Amino acid sequence: MIYDCIIIGAGVSGSATARELSKYDLNVCVLEKGEDVCSGTSKANSAIVHAGFDAAEGSLMAKLNVEGNEMMGQLAEDLDIPFERNGSLVVCIHESEKGGLQDLYNRGVANGVKDLRIVEREELHQMEPNLAEAACAALYAPTGGIICPFMLNIAMAENANVNGVDFFFNTEAEDLHRDEDGIWHIRTNNGEYKTRTVVNAAGVYSDVFHNMVADKKIHITPRRGDYCLLDKEMGSFAKHTIFPQPTKMGKGILVSPTIHGNLIVGPTAVDIEDKEATATTADGINDLIEKAGMHVDNLPVRRKVITSFAGLRAHEDNHEFVIGELKEAPGFVDCAGIESPGLTSSPAIGEMVADIVAGILKPSKKANWDGKRKGILNPSGMSIEERNELIKKNPAYGQIICRCESISEGEILDAIHRPLGARSLDGVKRRTRAGMGRCQAGFCSPRVMEIINRELGIPVEKITKSGGKSVIAPELSKNRKGGEL
């Protein structure tokens, strides 16, 4: 079969594009080398919806950031995912930095960011009591927000899938070319796929695919960022997202509550070449603890950290989103260099890329497209009566599996059985938060494995953390094997 469009990559850009394209009468599929959506850059970032004052005036990045931010409220509602505009503060700790703040304000206004204002010392410390004493002024952006990057990515992909887009996991695009009839052939580890158009949403690998077919080459640098996530006990340490002044390496090390009530600190910014090197380093963690401490007081990172991780930004040399059809490769549409504010921009990126593809294919719109999705039920906000009603209907909601985050079996079953359902521990974790709490899956992983085994028939010794070779418990014990050595 020949697809109308194949999207390489089921990250947040690819999934947003898939959802937008699912509005049309088109055969669309997404090829993802990971075992799940949201397996690369989209899974390890600050989880911030940026206001849009950072990106250069007139840049595509600025435009899509502000548009994406504006779209996020409605999208979060349609997809039933939590989102909050907690507001962001760019804090300066030296009087001499105030000029930079004004520049940022001017840029923000030029970019179309609404309600920006500069707050002075007294008001600032009232807004954020834990700021460092030296904090003397800040740029306040009430439109800045926090969101769960997993949920946004997963929800868009799920909704695309329900509206007819196929997703092929563990399917790595290796090579592609266009034949004389204008059909694109994508070679993968799972055979060849044919399509009229290709969307290159391959994250840190987007330069590889671009450079296979483009005259003008691009270069993506994986820019590693280390993060620490702190216990929910620290979730109220900051109300807003607190940034330092930006530098040419990025927006700096932020301190922010997360939408789920933790506190996140990071990222560092280190340019590397290895596109798979998501290992944290001791230097990185030390660096971020030191720098975060410059803007807030008494942040107990080392005592309250529950996990640390590193993500890779797909940094294009010109620090600009590369979106568009290549003239020399008709039907090949780039969605490359998507680094911060990529998560924020993703709804606008999806729309823009889908418009380009639609411009090529000229499809008609589906009559029955349904852009609404019901998320995994989160009973934690329910009254006792509502919970009892729910448990009566489905007793699995009465059985807590993850103690730290109070996640029930019902939520895990939903995560496994819904479209593009979870098949691994991380898949369950990103959809439900089971295993994301302070014990970091110590208690619940054997029980989640048991549920995956029961529901999907995957033998326990084949269950993975996140696909591939990440098997948790590869063999039966001697006792289970019948006592032989």
Next chain:
Amino acid sequence: MQSYDIVVIGGGPAGLAAAAEAKKAGVDSILILERDHELGGILNQCIHNGFGLHTFKEELTGPEYAQRFMDEVFKLNIEYKLNTMVMDITDTKVVTAMNKTDGMFQIQAKAVILAMGCRERPRGALNIPGYRPAGIFSAGTAQRLVNIEGYMPGREVVILGSGDIGLIMARRMTLEGAKVKVVAELMPYSGGLKRNIVQCLDDYGIPLKLSHTVVDIEGKERVEGITIAEVGPDMKPIPGTEEHYSCDTLLLSVGLLPENELSKTAGVELSGITSGPIVNDSLETSVEGIFACGNVLHVHDLVDFVSQEAANAGRNAAKYVKEGSKPATKEIKINAVDGVRYTVPVTVRPNEMDDTVTVRFRVGAVYKNSAVAMYFGDEQVLKRKKQIMAPGEMEEVVIKKEELAKHPDISDITIKIEQA
């Protein structure tokens, strides 16, 4: 709303002993709430022997030890609910819990006994750099996989931390056919019991490297190798001392944390050192009528002491239920200084206390040929020489009511480590 005289949160060794003792002290209306599908708590996965030497004068396995207390609870007809998660406790002792059959329900208790146990410190809390692949387990999770579920977490193992569960798992994995290459311990001494080092490492030729830590984890999908390095007195790795081990598994035994999230919902005041509730000699917390015992109070080495402590909590909770609230006429603070990290309890009530109160504590470093000393005010009332004291082994002193009565004017008791 249902009501019970005593609700016990947790059906592990502490909860079972507390409930049994409360019943024997004359309280009939008792309910144990247990989150797992069976009573016994973590003992069910501790299939090695060595339990019960103090209590029963014989060596039992964990499940055998638990069974004795379960049998007693059954014999005493104490009610319990399994697969039941307590979601909230208020300072007025309303317990909110949930399970599949009862749904979410609330109980008004006259007294609550906290017996939730502890959890393991995970990798994330240590900031160990490197990848985050499969194959990194806390020792207790690995123990559950092997002993309860019947799966092997891996074949070639490095262990970080020499807590007791880590030591036990070094032996267990070896007996299961795995190769345990090294146990690295950050501190210059082990956090586990001496007998476990001998029986679980020395007997199998497993090296223990003190003052070492993990500095890198290799492998993006599954652990492929671990690098350890020696640390200096500042606990920072010393460059040039790195040693690489190829392996597929990293087990962590780097500390246990009393699990007090529920205690916090009730407003129970916690110690910054033990992370457990601050209690008086009756093991009552800062919230009247809420008692605590076992590993939720402070982490123990031996379950025998958990059972003893829990029985005290049960008896005192029963007394509270029967006699009602009786504010202490006087409270004396116990100071933990000079090598004594903390004490449980933190205060004693000289007039209301039992005839004897056992005060348990840990030392902060290894002490050789030293002595434990106790002072009532300025007067030394005890000096007990010990050849060796280590943080991995809990110490105790006993305060006698009779003796304390001879010092009516003191405002504090001090326990410290002195030269022998």
